[in-house]
Amino acid sequence: AQTVTQSQPEMSVQEAETVTLSCTYDTSESNYYLFWYKQPPSRQMILVIRQEAYKQQNATENRFSVNFQKAAKSFSLKISDSQLGDTAMYFCAFMKQGAQKLVFGQGTRLTINP
């Protein structure tokens, strides 16, 4: 069974700073997908960024980028120029190819301070 571990329960940074959220996972699969989801307070979960394991190039979406280290089974999220609206729970998630089921980490509560 796959497991996803987020070792930082909470993080807090000042607005405009850069912050990195850590995620490690355990799997014997070679083809899979990794995701970061964001859950703002009292609002619905939305996708931040997605990475296919077969792609060596790290995914980027505007201020959000990942550092995908397949051999180390590490998938960290970097948020540049952080904004107040980035305050949320961030979940790292794993999906085995063909499974269509997400396995989530424990989440990291990120607070951006003005």
Add this chain to the structure above:
Amino acid sequence: EADIYQTPRYLVIGTGKKITLECSQTMGHDKMYWYQQDPGMELHLIHYSYGVNSTEKGDLSSESTVSRIRTEHFPLTLESARPSHTSQYLCASSDSRGTGGSGANVLTFGAGSRLTVL
């Protein structure tokens, strides 16, 4: 805005009552899911469906049941609610027919139903 809707958003109910949490999506997605999330904690899959008349139990054991009679509708039912059922329930859907691109394998979530059983 995501096209997946959950009702009720908040429900406080007494022990022993039967409840149904509704989930509907207008995207034509074939797969739908129910996740249970305790406050500030990770999500656990409790039910999923790969299409009409298909339902499976997820990784976390749950006393709830689901049905998938229509593609767009995936309600979750608790026949007799107990305080241990107090949690947030998130519905999600995905389209497995995509062959790639940014939308493949991406789950779209509803806003959640927060259930409190007294």
